[in-house]
Amino acid sequence: MRHMSAMQVARLVKADPAARPYYRALADGVRDLIMDGQLPVRVRMPAERHLAETLKVSRTTVTSAYDLLRERGYLESRQGSGSWTALPDPATSADNPWLNSDGDGFLQLQAAAPPASTSLIAAMTRAVEDLPRYGMGNGYDPMGLPVLRERIAARYTARGVATRPEQILVTTGSQHAIQLVMGLLVGAGDPVLVESPTYPHALDVARHRGARIVPVGISREGWQPDLVAGAMRQSGARLAYLMPDFQNPTGALMPDPVRAAVVRAARRSDTLLLVDETWSELALEEVPETAPMAAFDTDSRVISVGSASKLWWGGLRIGWVRATAALTRRLAMFRASVDIASPVLEQLAVAHLFDRLEETRAERRRTLRASRDALASGLREHLPEWTFTPPRGGGMLWVRLNGIGSTALTEAALHHGVRLAPGPWFGLEGTLEGYLRLPFTQPPAVLTEAVPRLRAAHHHGPLGPPHPSDSLIAMV
CATH class of the missing domain: 3.40.640.10 (Type I PLP-dependent aspartate aminotransferase-like (Major domain))
Known part of the structure; x- marks a missing residue:
C-alpha cells in the first residue's frame, strides 16, 4: 500500500474526541499505528484538509497533529508531494526520550551514567x-x-x-x-x-x-x-x-x-x-x-x-x-x-x-548494588506484572512490560515527571516495543521515588499536562 485515504486513517486511528488537546491525541494515535505496524512506513498520508473534513475537526487541528508527527520523526513532508509515514532517527528525533536537561525537575531514568566517584x-x-x-x-x-x-x-x-x-x-x-x-x-x-x-x-x-x-x-x-x-x-x-x-x-x-x-x-x-x-x-x-x-x-x-x-x-x-x-x-x-x-x-x-x-570498583559495587536492589524491590512491589532478571553487574535492568508499549509508557511518564528510554531505541525498525531499560545508577532514594510514578504512568496514563520542560541532551 502506498497511499492511505482520509477514511482509512479515520477508521484506524484511536483518538478520543474528548481528549484535550485533540491534535496531540490524534498525533499519538497515528504514531501508535506506525509503531504497531498497522500503518506501514513510507505510506502517503491524506491531505490535511481531507482528514480534517473526515474527522469533522478544524484543519488547524490536523495541521498541528502533522507538525507534531514531523517534529517527532514519524512523518516526512515535501512541498508538492505530500506527507509520508516514517520511523524517527534516534540521533535527531525531538521525541528522543534519552535527551534531557539536568535540573529540569524530571527524574532522569533515561541515562545509565553514575555520579562521580569519591576519588x-x-x-x-x-x-x-x-x-x-x-x-x-x-x-x-x-x-x-x-x-x-x-x-x-x-x-x-x-x-x-x-x-x-x-x-x-x-x-x-x-x-x-x-x-x-x-x-x-x-x-x-x-x-x-x-x-x-x-x-x-x-x-x-x-x-x-x-x-x-x-x-x-x-x-x-x-x-x-x-x-x-x-x-x-x-x-x-x-x-x-x-x-x-x-x-x-x-x-x-x-x-x-x-x-x-x-x-x-x-x-x-x-x-x-x-x-x-x-x-x-x-x-x-x-x-x-x-x-x-x-x-x-x-x-x-x-x-x-x-x-x-x-x-x-x-x-x-x-x-x-x-x-x-x-x-x-x-x-x-x-x-x-x-x-x-x-x-x-x-x-x-x-x-x-x-x-x-x-577502591573505586569496591565503591561502585556497594552503591550500584544498593540501587539495583532498591529498584528491583520497588518494581516487584508496585509493578509485579513487569518481569526482569537482576543482572550481576553493569548498571541497568532490561524490563519486559505487560499491558502497555514502552513508547506509550515513555509518553505517559513525562506527565509524571520521569524520563525513560523505551525499548525501540535499542533495536531496529521499531522492534522491542515490549521492553524498557531502567538504569539503577541513581541513588536508592531517587529510584524509590520513581517507581510509584512509573506505576501511575502504567495504570493511568498521562494525567494533566506534561512537565513544562522539553529540553534535550544525549543519553548514554
Whole structure:
C-alpha cells in the first residue's frame, strides 16, 4: 500500500474526541499505528484538509497533529508531494526520550551514567599539580599521553592480555572510539553485525556511515554462538559490534567458552570484532571469571574499546582503543578529521584514577548494588506484572512490560515527571516495543521515588499536562 485515504486513517486511528488537546491525541494515535505496524512506513498520508473534513475537526487541528508527527520523526513532508509515514532517527528525533536537561525537575531514568566517584576530586587536584610539566608543549598528542597509555596497557596486561602502550589510542570517550573505528573501517553498504538489543549510539554511528546493519538477537541469558556465527557468515559482516561484559541494556555476561567460539567464528568469516568493554569493571557480586575477548584473538581481529565514564565519572570524556600498534597509528591519523587530541587535564586525572582502581570498583559495587536492589524491590512491589532478571553487574535492568508499549509508557511518564528510554531505541525498525531499560545508577532514594510514578504512568496514563520542560541532551 502506498497511499492511505482520509477514511482509512479515520477508521484506524484511536483518538478520543474528548481528549484535550485533540491534535496531540490524534498525533499519538497515528504514531501508535506506525509503531504497531498497522500503518506501514513510507505510506502517503491524506491531505490535511481531507482528514480534517473526515474527522469533522478544524484543519488547524490536523495541521498541528502533522507538525507534531514531523517534529517527532514519524512523518516526512515535501512541498508538492505530500506527507509520508516514517520511523524517527534516534540521533535527531525531538521525541528522543534519552535527551534531557539536568535540573529540569524530571527524574532522569533515561541515562545509565553514575555520579562521580569519591576519588575524583583528589585525582583532579593531582592532575592540576602535574599540568605545568605538560605546558611546555602544544598539548596535542593524537595517540594520548604516554603516562595514561602506560596505565591502560598495564591494566590489560593484568587482565591477561599482554599489551604495550603503543597498542593504546586515547580517545574523547568510548563513543568517540566507536566513531573512529567505524569511520576508518566501515564504508557505505558494508554489513555491520550488532546485537539486538544494543547500545543506541553505536547504531547511530553505523547508520551515519551508511552501513547495512545486521542484527542478531540476544536475551537476558546471553548469546547463542551458532546464531552469531551464522549471522556473520551469511551477511559477510565486515565488522561486528559486541558488548560481552554486562551488555547494555540486557546486563548479560558472555562466558569464556562463548567468547572463544565467537572469535573463532569471526576468524572463519573474516569479520573484525569491535568489542565494547565500557562496563567490564562493574561486577556487583561474585561472577565467573572472564578474560577480555582479545585473549582469544590469534590474528589481530579484536579491537577493544574502554571508557572512564562508568567507573569514575561521565564528565571525564576519556576513552581508549586497544588494537595493533599499526591500527592505532592509522586511527590517530584518521582522528584529525574529527578532532586532534583528548584534553590533557582529563587524561592526567584518569592516569591517577588508575592508582585507585580497586577502591573505586569496591565503591561502585556497594552503591550500584544498593540501587539495583532498591529498584528491583520497588518494581516487584508496585509493578509485579513487569518481569526482569537482576543482572550481576553493569548498571541497568532490561524490563519486559505487560499491558502497555514502552513508547506509550515513555509518553505517559513525562506527565509524571520521569524520563525513560523505551525499548525501540535499542533495536531496529521499531522492534522491542515490549521492553524498557531502567538504569539503577541513581541513588536508592531517587529510584524509590520513581517507581510509584512509573506505576501511575502504567495504570493511568498521562494525567494533566506534561512537565513544562522539553529540553534535550544525549543519553548514554
